[in-house]
Amino acid sequence: MSAASQARRRRKPDDLRIVAFEKGQHVSYSACGIPYLVAGDVADPDDLVARTPAQFRDLGIDLRLGSEVVGISLDDRSVTVRPTGGDPYTEPFDQLVIATGGVPARPDVPGAGAAGIHGVQTLEDGIRLLSFLEDHQPRRAVVVGAGYIGLEMAEAMIRRGLQVALIDAADQPMRTLDPDMATLVADALRGLGVDLRLSCPLEGFDTAGDRVTGVRTAEGVLPADIVILGLGTRPNSGLAADAGIAVGASGGITVDRRLRTSAEGVWAAGDCVEVLHLVSQRPTAIALGTHANKQGRAAGINIGGGYATFPGVVGTAVSKICAYEVARTGLSTAEAAAAGFATFSTVTESTTRAGYFPGALPITTKIIAERTTGRLLGAQIVGQEGAAKRIDALAVALWHGMTVEEMTGLDLSYAPPFAPVWDPVLIAARKAAEQLATLKP
Amino acid sequence: MSAASQARRRRKPDDLRIVAFEKGQHVSYSACGIPYLVAGDVADPDDLVARTPAQFRDLGIDLRLGSEVVGISLDDRSVTVRPTGGDPYTEPFDQLVIATGGVPARPDVPGAGAAGIHGVQTLEDGIRLLSFLEDHQPRRAVVVGAGYIGLEMAEAMIRRGLQVALIDAADQPMRTLDPDMATLVADALRGLGVDLRLSCPLEGFDTAGDRVTGVRTAEGVLPADIVILGLGTRPNSGLAADAGIAVGASGGITVDRRLRTSAEGVWAAGDCVEVLHLVSQRPTAIALGTHANKQGRAAGINIGGGYATFPGVVGTAVSKICAYEVARTGLSTAEAAAAGFATFSTVTESTTRAGYFPGALPITTKIIAERTTGRLLGAQIVGQEGAAKRIDALAVALWHGMTVEEMTGLDLSYAPPFAPVWDPVLIAARKAAEQLATLKP
Numbered sequence: 074m075s076a077a078s079q080a081r082r083r084r085k086p087d088d089l090r091i092v093a094f095e096k097g098q099h100v101s102y103s104a105c106g107i108p109y110l111v112a113g114d115v116a117d118p119d120d121l122v123a124r125t126p127a128q129f130r131d132l133g134i135d136l137r138l139g140s141e142v143v144g145i146s147l148d149d150r151s152v153t154v155r156p157t158g159g160d161p162y163t164e165p166f167d168q169l170v171i172a173t174g175g176v177p178a179r180p181d182v183p184g185a186g187a188a189g190i191h192g193v194q195t196l197e198d199g200i201r202l203l204s205f206l207e208d209h210q211p212r213r214a215v216v217v218g219a220g221y222i223g224l225e226m227a228e229a230m231i232r233r234g235l236q237v238a239l240i241d242a243a244d245q246p247m248r249t250l251d252p253d254m255a256t257l258v259a260d261a262l263r264g265l266g267v268d269l270r271l272s273c274p275l276e277g278f279d280t281a282g283d284r285v286t287g288v289r290t291a292e293g294v295l296p297a298d299i300v301i302l303g304l305g306t307r308p309n310s311g312l313a314a315d316a317g318i319a320v321g322a323s324g325g326i327t328v329d330r331r332l333r334t335s336a337e338g339v340w341a342a343g344d345c346v347e348v349l350h351l352v353s354q355r356p357t358a359i360a361l362g363t364h365a366n367k368q369g370r371a372a373g374i375n376i377g378g379g380y381a382t383f384p385g386v387v388g389t390a391v392s393k394i395c396a397y398e399v400a401r402t403g404l405s406t407a408e409a410a411a412a413g414f415a416t417f418s419t420v421t422e423s424t425t426r427a428g429y430f431p432g433a434l435p436i437t438t439k440i441i442a443e444r445t446t447g448r449l450l451g452a453q454i455v456g457q458e459g460a461a462k463r464i465d466a467l468a469v470a471l472w473h474g475m476t477v478e479e480m481t482g483l484d485l486s487y488a489p490p491f492a493p494v495w496d497p498v499l500i501a502a503r504k505a506a507e508q509l510a511t512l513k514p
Numbered sequence: 515m516s517a518a519s520q521a522r523r524r525r526k527p528d529d530l531r532i533v534a535f536e537k538g539q540h541v542s543y544s545a546c547g548i549p550y551l552v553a554g555d556v557a558d559p560d561d562l563v564a565r566t567p568a569q570f571r572d573l574g575i576d577l578r579l580g581s582e583v584v585g586i587s588l589d590d591r592s593v594t595v596r597p598t599g600g601d602p603y604t605e606p607f608d609q610l611v612i613a614t615g616g617v618p619a620r621p622d623v624p625g626a627g628a629a630g631i632h633g634v635q636t637l638e639d640g641i642r643l644l645s646f647l648e649d650h651q652p653r654r655a656v657v658v659g660a661g662y663i664g665l666e667m668a669e670a671m672i673r674r675g676l677q678v679a680l681i682d683a684a685d686q687p688m689r690t691l692d693p694d695m696a697t698l699v700a701d702a703l704r705g706l707g708v709d710l711r712l713s714c715p716l717e718g719f720d721t722a723g724d725r726v727t728g729v730r731t732a733e734g735v736l737p738a739d740i741v742i743l744g745l746g747t748r749p750n751s752g753l754a755a756d757a758g759i760a761v762g763a764s765g766g767i768t769v770d771r772r773l774r775t776s777a778e779g780v781w782a783a784g785d786c787v788e789v790l791h792l793v794s795q796r797p798t799a800i801a802l803g804t805h806a807n808k809q810g811r812a813a814g815i816n817i818g819g820g821y822a823t824f825p826g827v828v829g830t831a832v833s834k835i836c837a838y839e840v841a842r843t844g845l846s847t848a849e850a851a852a853a854g855f856a857t858f859s860t861v862t863e864s865t866t867r868a869g870y871f872p873g874a875l876p877i878t879t880k881i882i883a884e885r886t887t888g889r890l891l892g893a894q895i896v897g898q899e900g901a902a903k904r905i906d907a908l909a910v911a912l913w914h915g916m917t918v919e920e921m922t923g924l925d926l927s928y929a930p931p932f933a934p935v936w937d938p939v940l941i942a943a944r945k946a947a948e949q950l951a952t953l954k955p
Contacts, residue, residue, distance in 0.1 A: 391927035486832035
């Protein structure tokens with residue numbers, strides 16, 4: 074819908090007809106807000122909607138809800154649409170934007186179809202989950218998958234007063250963090266009362282009638298009145314692939330910096346594409362609303378006759394679990410090794426404000442840098458209020474390939490309510506620069 | 515003391531003798547913390563001390579308190595010291611670090627010497643002010659000067675329950691902000707109950723006995739039981755100038771990136787020096803603890819035989835006034851014009867978190883950019899909790915000479931508790947890029 078809006082801003086209805094197909098009943102909502110809807114922070118599903126179907130129609134966008142596109146024909150330059158309860162039809166196009174998003178991973182284990190097992194990908198998922206919570210008043214929740222969504226949903230369940238177990242097949246939560254930083258997150262989760270079980274793969278679900286009653290794991294059965302799946306997503310690129318449009322090794326549709334696919338006049342944007350990781354210099358698929366939004370905007374501007382690009386990402390992400398803030402950017406140590414970098418890293422403890430200032434809270438900052446040059450490759454932060462957004466300064470430094478030594482000179486803001494006299498980012502850079510000096514011959 | 519500590523880390527007492535002279539009785543304290551000591555946020559003056567005299571002496575640093583250096587002889591390579599209550603003597607040096615800090619501006623008006631008129635430069639000033647508040651229980655405070663310190667002291671007085679008037683000769687508070695952004699600060703101050711009087715120069719003080727009773731201004735006399743001066747500082751470079759060491763037009767001692775002055779073996783660091791402003795490319799004097807600390811460290815590393823630099827500043831600063839946060843970096847519109855830039859600017863309103871997320875607070879972001887290239891020249895933020903530290907991402911972008919168009923692609927962190935799907939910094943960059951497009955022929 075970002076692409077549609079931007080194209081419409083530049084080309085009026087008499088110049089460009091725009092038809093948008095959506096399988097479900099909601100468009101232009103914040104999927105990232107669903108955990109907060111479920112937690113009760115957001116009162117109404119409508120609050121997550123940025124722009125309603127009526128508003129899009131007022132812009133002269135022919136939005137068709139309940140209309141799944143099931144095929145693309147590049148030869149005919151048309152899509153095949155299957156409307157809910159109606160007959161399939163084809164719709165021609167001159168320009169096509171594929172914005173099919175991601176496909177949530179669903180476990181292929183016994184009982185996976187039982188009632189009470191919920192995904193949280195779409196607004197409809199969120200509304201369904203809220204109804205289940207209200208109708209059934211579950212007491213025990215099991216969250217499967219300890220990534221961002223799993224953690225946010227574990228928090229939501231805790232805050233609703235449920236007993237929460239969180240399981241993951243990996244030996245750490247948040248696989249995008251280094252193990253030592255993930256340990257801080259694991260400790261925080263346990264401190265919040267989450268029964269965190271790592272290296273604990275899902276084996277199946279116990280059911281009674283059509284309802285889930287437990288989660289089977291290598292460690293036995295965890296009783297569950299409700300199960301929430303947070304197993305991540307993969308790019309929903311099947312429709313594009315079937316049409317002969319190039320899809321990369323990441324599973325995302327291949328696009329250039331203007332969001333053009335391999336097919337003339339076909340664009341793609343959002344969780345269905347792969348983008349250039351500016352540090353690894355490799356294509357990567359990262360499902361994140363802010364990227365999707367920027368990409369949609371750029372595609373729409375380009376279709377509208379302008380010029381806009383999405384140059385790539387450095388892998389920035391941030392999350393909150395109750396009072397804890399977690400952020401990362403760039404490559405983890407493992408990702409850097411996979412991309413061929415020899416690295417070193419430093420971990421520094423500091424405070425979010427001057428140590429003497431009320432509300433100074435702990436912040437741990439990890440820096441991963443190249444072993445010979447000291448070039449910043451990645452950074453991770455775990456802390457409390459005021460910690461996480463510091464990742465942005467690191468993300469911009471990373472964008473410019475700064476070395477840790479160069480970063481020690483950065484003119485970051487200082488006043489006692491906001492930082493120690495050396496901001497935690499600067500302390501981290503300084504420690505890394507000192508460490509680098511000892512590594513050199 | 516940063517320089518002394520760093521030099522000592524690299525050169526042990528048998529290799530390098532270090533003598534440090536301090537006029538007062540306190541070293542290594544956070545002067546920036548004094549307003550919070552006065553406000554009651556910090557319980558004890560000792561809390562502001564990073565390292566005590568005893569700790570420095572334990573490091574083998576011969577720290578001499580109550581010892582003012584009153585002369586430097588480059589020919590003799592010695593300094594003349596006047597100890598409190600003792601006879602002057604000379605002390606030889608091989609290497610000298612001048613870290614004389616700033617001289618607070620003091621008004622040359624009738625009554626300026628009265629009791630109850632307080633500066634807040636040194637820890638001793640802060641302790642004296644606290645005693646006055648406790649001994650005399652003043653009800654009405656007048657703060658002279660609406661810069662960072664004046665505003666922080668106005669807040670401190672408000673929070674202690676005093677009636678506060680704040681006067682400034684300029685027509686806006688915080689002259690480092692553009693007038694439109696300063697208006698937001700003025701509104702915030704008035705909302706807090708501060709009687710803010712702009713374009714209102716100080717004319718003198720009324721006194722009874724030796725005590726101040728009022729502040730005379732063009733608008734009449736403001737009754738005052740206590741007066742706090744926040745008129746800024748200038749570099750304390752007189753000692754260096756008298757010795758024939760080069761001092762720049764800003765009034766600060768001229769140093770190179772290693773903090774070397776014009777005299778062989780003489781270094782300078784802190785508020786007494788001038789540094790390169792990386793945007794204006796001009797020398798500038800900025801009194802700020804974080805710069806002073808970095809400079810001292812670099813000078814100490816260099817004296818210790820290492821290599822460290824202070825490459826310059828981009829003019830980042832941040833301040834808090836009750837619930838309001840104010841930040842700036844780079845050049846203001848007026849500063850940019852003075853440096854020869856043709857500029858345009860945009861002001862955007864956004865929220866600190868996703869609009870639907872509890873605690874989403876207003877943030878106003880101004881961007882100043884070069885008219886032809888769109889290169890970022892400066893940014894200013896006024897908002898509430900979570901607003902100000904966003905200046906750091908802008909400061910790093912500025913450091914790298916990014917254009918506003920390039921900035922729209924930055925991979926800044928997003929999750930609903932931390933930002934809207936477009937971070938306010940990105941919205942500001944996007945608006946500026948859109949504005950730039952309309953300016954081009």
